[in-house]
Amino acid sequence: MKAVFMTMLTAWLTTHCLPAQPIAEAPYSSPVNTDTMIAHFKNEAENLFGYTLGLHAHLCTHPELSWKEFETTRLLAAELDAMGIPYRILKRGTGLIAVIDCNDPDAQTVILRFDIDQLNVAEEGKKLYPSGVKGASAACGHSAHTAIGMTVAKILLPLRHQLKGRLVIMAQPAEELITDPGCKYMIEEEGILDFPNITGAFGLHVTPNYQSGDIHLAEGEFMASANEMDAVFYGKSGHVQGQKNTRNTIHAAAEFITQLNIIRSAHSDPFQPLLLACTKIHSNTWANENSNLVPDTTSCTVIFRTLSLKYLEEMTRRIRQIAQNVANSFDQQVVFKEFPGIPTVKNDPELTRWSREQLIGLLGAEHVKPADPRMGGDDVSFLSHRIRLVYLRLGSGGAPEFEFPLHDKQFQVNPACLPVGVSALAYLIYQKMAL
Incomplete structure (x- = not known):
């Protein structure tokens, strides 16, 4: 040394x-x-x-x-x-x-x-x-x-x-x-x-x-390409005791994360490498700290990487489709924020x-x-x-x-x-x- x-x-x-x-x-x-x-x-x-x-x-x-x-x-x-x-x-x-x-x-x-x-x-x-x-x-x-x-x-x-x-x-x-x-x-x-x-x-x-x-x-x-996407779910907030009148975006986000596995099991090409993960989740509430409030906004950051630009385009479409279907089933809206990433x-x-x-x-x-x-x-x-x-x-x-x-x-x-x-x-x- x-x-x-x-x-x-x-x-x-x-x-x-x-x-x-x-x-x-x-x-x-x-x-x-x-x-x-x-x-x-x-x-x-x-x-x-x-x-x-x-x-x-x-x-x-x-x-x-x-x-x-x-x-x-x-x-x-x-x-x-x-x-x-x-x-x-x-x-x-x-x-x-x-x-x-x-x-x-x-x-x-x-x-x-x-x-x-x-x-x-x-x-x-x-x-x-x-x-x-x-x-x-x-x-x-x-x-x-x-x-x-x-x-x-x-x-x-x-x-x-x-x-x-x-x-x-x-x-x-x-x-x-x-x-x-x-x-x-x-x-x-x-x-x-x-x-x-x-x-x-x-x-x-x-x-x-x-x-x-x-x-x-x-x-x-x-x-691989390196890409990120935020899927932001918008629902309706309120006190947890009146949850039937709310639209809990955490529930939608959790379902979205679970359904991302569908891409691997049903839609991915077994001969194409794919990295897919949710790495961040963030929700807001009225006071941003109270646990008895249902959040009306939850964002999920999804990282996905492939070794083919064509396959990347297909995976981007699949992720958006799953998020939209989840939002519809929970009577919510979803907005996507895509970052340019690298090829x-x-x-x-x-x-x-x-x-x-x-x-x-x-x-x-x-x-x-x-x-x-x-x-x-x-x-x-x-x-x-x-x-x-x-x-x-x-x-x-x-x-x-x-x-x-x-x-x-x-x-x-x-x-x-x-x-x-x-x-x-x-x-x-x-x-x-x-x-």
Whole structure:
């Protein structure tokens, strides 16, 4: 533990307290042979491990929540200044877009995307890099994503004369906020997709139940949509002793929740994964606290996720139909409040197959494996339905203390996975942009 901490501390002091050293230019040449480049990227990832770990550790100890990543953004801006990479901070003051122009910049654009926000989850257990912010932590793994992404930029910058096109670094805020997702904002308000000739985007997510050192890929849709709906029942309030003259909305809500199981038993496709749950229920009364009053309003929040947008539309219709039937049977009204949510994440099949071949050459076939479909969502999905995306799953487990699930209070990233993520993304982008 002490050795790891000293490595991190030395890297941090070197980066932030000593004068920045200019990054040496790599001489222009056509890409050298594959074996040489594989060795180069592996060596660079290992040589910069202290830098990657230092950045990851700092973000773990200084977590910032969605749309509040101001200090994180300032830190990334300072790092880019030291590298000499131009950037623009987003209009909302958090997150940024940086650009590395290579030969013939308009020939193609490749996007390197990573998320920079953390979670409002209080930590438990012993951590390598415990949070210094009450009620917030790096339980989502985004600290590792950011550290890996910045190290990739550091590795590729000196090689830009061997590359063709433009590398766009997308440091995205607010991945965790389903009602105001940062990726959608960067597309609609910041023009992240306005660069010419976008040929692909690359990113990754740590995965604690995969072995550290392994990369997992899937073609097509492999992460679920994430959607919410409030069904709000309106009845008639009154004193409980006169309930025959009331319309109790709690009774309607309870029946609605029970009947949601009908979707699973009678209407769901057994070959389509479906996550369906009521996660919130709230009723009001006249005084908002008296137990002898029948509430006239009850809202139920329903979470539902699928791996198919078409199936998502069908499930939305079924949920609304059940709620309406229940409201009618209880002589009540129901109003729906739907939140936009996020679509499924899908990897471009052709680019994913190409990436798998490249990664097998880099890591060996034993470390490049299929990714199983998951019901977790990620707002990188907004990119995946507009441009070609390859989103890797980076194994970050390997020991019991690193195998708690994402968003768990005891989750932490195995530092051993960091160089693997760095070399994988750097090598893929290099090969995609090589002259």
